[in-house]
Amino acid sequence: MWNEILNLAIKNGLWAVLFLGLFIFVIKDSSNREKKYQSIIEELTAHLGVVNQIKKEVDNIKDIVLKPKNSKHKSIAKPTTKENANNETKV
Numbered sequence: 669m670w671n672e673i674l675n676l677a678i679k680n681g682l683w684a685v686l687f688l689g690l691f692i693f694v695i696k697d698s699s700n701r702e703k704k705y706q707s708i709i710e711e712l713t714a715h716l717g718v719v720n721q722i723k724k725e726v727d728n729i730k731d732i733v734l735k736p737k738n739s740k741h742k743s744i745a746k747p748t749t750k751e752n753a754n755n756e757t758k759v
Contacts, residue, residue: 670692677684 673688674685677688
């Protein structure tokens with residue numbers, strides 16, 4: 669197939685040969701670029717899994733830290749005076 673196209677381009681002149689050469693070069697180059705993009709996407713997908721796992725672990729830690737264990741912690745978690753409540757809403 670490529671031989672037929674090349675013979676047809678040679679018959680049509682120098683510009684056709686140059687166009688065909690550039691066309692083949694661009695197709696091969698884009699194929700290599702696409703392979704690189706696919707490998708980058710695979711790497712990023714793997715890293716996204718790690719990020720999701722870290723997010724779950726942080727959420728678990730937040731649940732443990734914010735979960736009151738006894739009455740002393742409950743009073744700390746919920747302010748009892750209006751002044752403390754106002755200070756927390758400003759933050």
